[in-house]
Amino acid sequence: MQISNDKAVHELIAEFNQVFPFLKIEFYSVSYLPSKLFSNDKLIRHSASIAQCRKSNQEGDLVLSPQQTVAQLEQELWTGFGLSAQVFRKSGSLWIETSLTDSWTLKQQNLEGEQMTSPVYEYCANMDVTDRDQVE
Secondary structure, three states: EEEEOOOOOOHHHHHHHOOOOOOEEEEEOOOOOOOOOOOOEEEEEOOEEHHHHOOOOOOOOOOOOOEEEEHHHHHHHHHHOOOOEEEEEEOOEEEOOHHOOOOOOOHHHHHHHHHHHHHHHHHHHHHOOHHHHOOO
């Protein structure tokens, strides 16, 4: 991902989501702290430019690796580019913060999101335990 001042936040979000379709990244106007939950009132508008929301002026490339942990990615965005970010994982129709599983790799998170969003999971999640015989 190219991090540059003139790029819009929504562009970074889209680039990240192309690589990890069951994850999303959001940016915040507060300083990054590991495993910290951020409130929605600190969320950066997707139409904002990177220059408007960063704490440093460093530009460059951010290499996304499936083996990178969420914690490593968030830390690299903060120390390398002054961007405070939080990764979310898809779970059915919801997005959940990954702060409790920041030690998981992006690949693990994305796979978990895919499994939690699959039609089979949604079917089973909505079943009553008395319906078990309908699955066997």
